Amino acid sequence: MRKALPLLVVLAASVSMPLQANAAEMGDQSVAQLTDAVTALGRRLQPANTRLPDARDLLVGPLAVAVLPQDRPVSALDQLAGKATLDMIPADFMLAQLRLQAGAGFDTSMENAIAGSETEAIFISAGSISLQELADRAGELKSGAVERRADGILVRVPIVIWQDAALVLAEGDRLLLSTADGAFVANSGLITLDHAAISGTAERNSRLNAFRPFVTTVRTGALQAQSSSFSNLGYGGVGATGGISISGAPLYPARLRSHVTSSIFAGISSLSFFNTADVLVADNRFDETDGPAIALKGVTRGQILGNVVTNTHKAQAIDIQNRSSDIDINGNVILDSRGTGIFLANEVNDIKIAGNILSGNGRGAISIVEGRCVDISSNIALTNAQVGIKVRASDRLSLSHNSLVGNAGAGISVLDQSAGASLQLANNSFSSNLSGIDGATISRLxxxxxxxxxQSPVILDGELSAHTAHLLQASAGRLDGSGPTFTINPSGAGNSADCEPRS
Known part of the structure; x- marks a missing residue:
């Protein structure tokens, strides 16, 4: 049974019935208006090739929290000098190297997808080569490895880019990776795309039914793309085979920054970054992804800005884990993902989540598990299937100026705070959630x-319900945020140390 009785008793004693009715009416109106605005935004963004600038005129009023891409500089594409050295190498040798470099993220079953034990891979060992030149030269080295078609350049064998080499896709280039032949790209050098495309072909692989081509960057490599598209790539979830991945290594730091901007991702598994640094994912569109649309694990210094993520099939939209730190997640629109909109876990630190719109997600809007020094501000969490913002086993968090509206669970849920942990909730707005703030095992709020x-009828729920009367007394019955600071401190713990500012 929900513990709403203390609230109802105090309301009856200290707040008039007309005020209650007015609050409920305002709540219904607020939910309806905001829902209509987000629904209109979703309709505008429904085509899979649309991005946030296409809905610029709808980002007004409460929706103006989303940051538009016109405010950000464009990242330049790097270039490598020198004429490319091109050869064919045994695929077995290349797969052994990929297993070694990708580690646990490599799905060994994919070796079954390659057509025959005698398969060779295109090997770019040094220098820079365009897709058009690769098609000409690879065709001379091995008949049938590459085919020029009306819809692009079809490659039937794996492509390997070594650490001093680059593959350049220029405007209008379209690289088609053959699903039937088990083609993919393994890069430890540089791949750049400028108004270009990489796609897996539509047919199935007879040797490994689940296989889809992928692009994996390992060791010192980097991937840079602007105004490009990626489709029908990746399988097996998050990892080297999971769509587009960039994996670093402590002894082999990336020489160049990976960045993907103003691009379209349709029907991929995931865009993933592992154990690397200085990542930029901005102003892209992700639709119908299988795994997390954007995944960062063990990443230092990352920016996820102004992306639109819709209709993830199996997981959360944005997934930040494994001690990732110094990450900005700002101005994204996340609609109708299967899981949580933004999920943080496993000792993440120094994360800023601001100005995001999250609605219709199959779980909550934002969830943090074992996080530290996380700032969550000015987000809209609307009509999600569970909690608006959930915080579990985390410390030194600040939640401010968030709008928590019509969520099927609590607006904010706080669970399993360790002794001495603290959480600041300031200037948040609650409307028509199942409850306002729900809590269990609280240290200090x-x-x-x-x-x-x-927010009616339940303001505080769970273990916090006993504090409802004290909250109303401290605020003299006013629930509009005009009252003094109210501290819930059942453990008697003091304030934990402040987070250090970013350098």
């Missing part, structure tokens, strides 16, 4: 300026 006037 500091509430200030939060607006509960449209």
């Amino acid at each position: 500091e509430l200030s300026g939060n607006d509960f006037s449209r």
Whole structure:
């Protein structure tokens, strides 16, 4: 049974019935208006080739929290000098190297997808080569390895790019990787795409039914793309075979920054970054992805800005884990993902989540498990299937100026705080959630300026319900955020140390 009785008793004593009715009416109106605005935004963004600038005129009022791409500089594509050295090498040798470099992220079953034990791979060992030149020269080295078609250049064998080499896809280039033949790209050098495309072909692989081509970057490599598209790539979830992946290694740091901007991702498994640094994913569109649309694990310094993510099939939209730190997740629109919109876990640190719109997600809008020094501000969490923002086993978090509206669970849920942990909730707005703030195993919560006037009937729930009367007494019955700071501190713990500012 929900513990709403203390709230109802205090409301009956201290708040008039007309005020209650007005608050409920305002709440219904707020939910309806915001839902209509986000629904219109979703309709505008429904075509898989649309991005946030295509809905610029709808980002007004509360939706203006989303940051538009016109405010950000364009990242330049790097270039490597020198004429390319091209050869054919045994695929077995290349796969052994890929297994070694990708480690646990390599799905060994993919070796079954390659057509025959005598398969060779295109090997770019040095210098820079265009896709057009690769088609000409590879065709001379091995008949049938490459085919020019009306819809692009079809490659039937793997492509290997070594650490001093680059593959350049220029405007209008379209690289088609043969699914039937088990083609893919393994890169430890540089891949650049400028108004170009990489796609897996539509047929199935008879030797490994689940196989789809992929592009994996390992060791010192980098991938850079602008205004390009990626489709029908990746299988097996997040890892070297999972769509587009960039994996670093402690002894082999990337020489160049990987960045993907203003691009379209349709029907891929995931865009993933592992154990690397200085990542930029901005102003892209992700639709119908299998795994997390964007995954960062063990990443230092990353920016996920202004992306649109819709209709993830199996997982959360944005997934940040494994001690990733110094990450900005700003101005993204996440609609109708199967799991949580933004998920942080496993000792993440120094994360900023601001100005995101999250609606209709199959779980919550934002979830943090074992996080530290996370700043969550000015986000809209609307009509998600579970909690608006969930915080578990985390410390030194600040949640401020968020709009938590019509979620099927609590607006904010706080669980399993360790002794001495603290959480600041300031100037958040709650409207028509199942409850306002739900809590269990609380150490210290500091509430200030939060607006509960449209949150009915349950403001505090779980272990926090016993503090409802004290909250209302401290605020003199006013729920619009005008009252003083209210601290819930059942453990008697003091404030934990502040987070250090970014350098």
